[in-house]
Amino acid sequence: xxxxxxxxxxxxxxxxxxxxxxxxxxxxxxxxxxxxxxxxxxxxxxxxxxxxxxxxxxxxxxxxxxxxxxxxxxxxxxxxxxxxxxxxxxxxxxxxxxxxxxxxxxxxxxxxxxx
Amino acid sequence: xxxxxxxxxxxxxxxxxxxxxxxxxxxxxxxxxxxxxxxxxxxxxxxxxxxxxxxxxxxxxxxxxxxxxxxxxxxxxxxxxxxxxxxxxxxxxxxxxxxxxxxxxxxxxxx
Numbered sequence: 663x664x665x666x667x668x669x670x671x672x673x674x675x676x677x678x679x680x681x682x683x684x685x686x687x688x689x690x691x692x693x694x695x696x697x698x699x700x701x702x703x704x705x706x707x708x709x710x711x712x713x714x715x716x717x718x719x720x721x722x723x724x725x726x727x728x729x730x731x732x733x734x735x736x737x738x739x740x741x742x743x744x745x746x747x748x749x750x751x752x753x754x755x756x757x758x759x760x761x762x763x764x765x766x767x768x769x770x771x772x773x774x775x776x777x
Numbered sequence: 778x779x780x781x782x783x784x785x786x787x788x789x790x791x792x793x794x795x796x797x798x799x800x801x802x803x804x805x806x807x808x809x810x811x812x813x814x815x816x817x818x819x820x821x822x823x824x825x826x827x828x829x830x831x832x833x834x835x836x837x838x839x840x841x842x843x844x845x846x847x848x849x850x851x852x853x854x855x856x857x858x859x860x861x862x863x864x865x866x867x868x869x870x871x872x873x874x875x876x877x878x879x880x881x882x883x884x885x886x887x888x
């Protein structure tokens with residue numbers, strides 16, 4: 663089974679802090695994604711990556727950055743946390759180059775609260 | 778851009794059938810996914826449709842009409858464990874692998 667592991671299930675940080683959310687996948691997937699999930703809004707794409715050291719902006723990249731130094735690891739960074747970044751953050755990964763029917767596989771999520 | 782609509786909530790009785798509709802207006806289309814998400818857990822993949830018609834997988838079926846921008850997920854012989862949120866996601870026709878998600882439909886199964 664594909665395993666996508668997020669480093670924390672729950673995290674509480676303070677306004678202005680720099681926050682790191684880590685995601686690791688064990689299936690040698692090329693694609694990795696970061697979403698946030700808010701009630702009534704569904705999953706919204708923050709950033710994604712097709713390969714090591716590559717990154718692309720999603721729909722809501724403002725206030726976030728990412729890092730992909732190794733194929734299996736994709737990190738989301740909140741440069742200066744704000745209360746409106748309180749949310750559930752989900753990481754996902756998928757194969758590339760095997761057809762568009764390859765689903766994304768998700769981690770269990772990190773519930774982040776910014777006080 | 779993508780505009781994906783699904784009902785917010787549905788309630789049904791154990792053993793019954795429920796149909797969750799999803800309509801989409803997209804700049805292109807390259808497939809539609811359904812995911813199931815139990816509270817506090819990761820979304821898990823249920824089905825994929827790219828051609829018109831019905832795909833059946835046990836108690837779950839998914840239908841697609843590309844000309845109408847419409848899909849549904851059919852859950853048969855409902856069980857209590859089917860209480861979850863169901864997410865519709867569309868891939869556009871660009872060369873990337875991004876998905877655009879609807880807000881999700883929360884299904885509650887009652888005894």
